[in-house]
Amino acid sequence: MFSTFSATFSHLSSVVVDEVRSDGGGIALTARTVTREAACPGCGSVSGRVHGGYRRRLADLAAAGRQVVVDLLVRRFLCPAAECPRRTFVEQVDGLTERFARRTSLLRRSLEKIALALAGRPGARLAAHLAMPTSANSLLRLVRRLPDRQVGAAPRVLGIDELP
Ligand SMILES: [Zn+2]
Structure with a gap:
């Protein structure tokens, strides 16, 4: 066990x-x-x-x-x-721990992935559904703290006028 x-x-x-x-x-x-x-x-x-x-x-x-x-x-x-x-x-x-952080490194990394895929409010709704509640603003803060190279790799949501 x-x-x-x-x-x-x-x-x-x-x-x-x-x-x-x-x-x-x-x-x-x-x-x-x-x-x-x-x-x-x-x-x-x-x-x-x-x-x-x-x-x-x-x-x-x-x-x-x-x-x-x-x-x-x-x-x-x-x-x-x-x-x-x-x-x-x-x-x-x-x-496990990071200075001043109130979440584990493991949770931070998972929330970063959600934030990169869905950004603020949709990301916060998914995170709550997955029992990792957080706010839209917290998700956006996580993305802002990421190195540019990781943010650049995120999928981009196409606007309606960008569709073929
Ligand atoms: Zn010292």
Whole structure:
């Protein structure tokens, strides 16, 4: 059972999932990081000195048509470099968390695909249907943040006067 869980939720392989529970109509996972050290994003120094932590609530890709949230306990580390302007920093989990983001990297990538295919409101309607609710404006923001090369590859919707 648990190996099936790990294979399905492979983006959570670097954290420990303590609990999986029903949360309203969705699924909530309680997880925590277990690495001993983290690198400061300001100067690159590696630190093992934990200076507290807090829970981040991240929206994740839907599972079996149900909305998924990850309650992730992340830690704040003290940067060991005296000259570094950041005295503390919060660890990020590769492939899972991004600075300031309230969704997992996996969900962000899926929403980007929807945004590129359908743009704002139609995209938001599809995302809601797929149990990954978001706003039209959020989808447009995701597209604006993409490198130009990815946006250029998106299918273009033809106007009526462009049809042969
Ligand atoms: Zn630093």
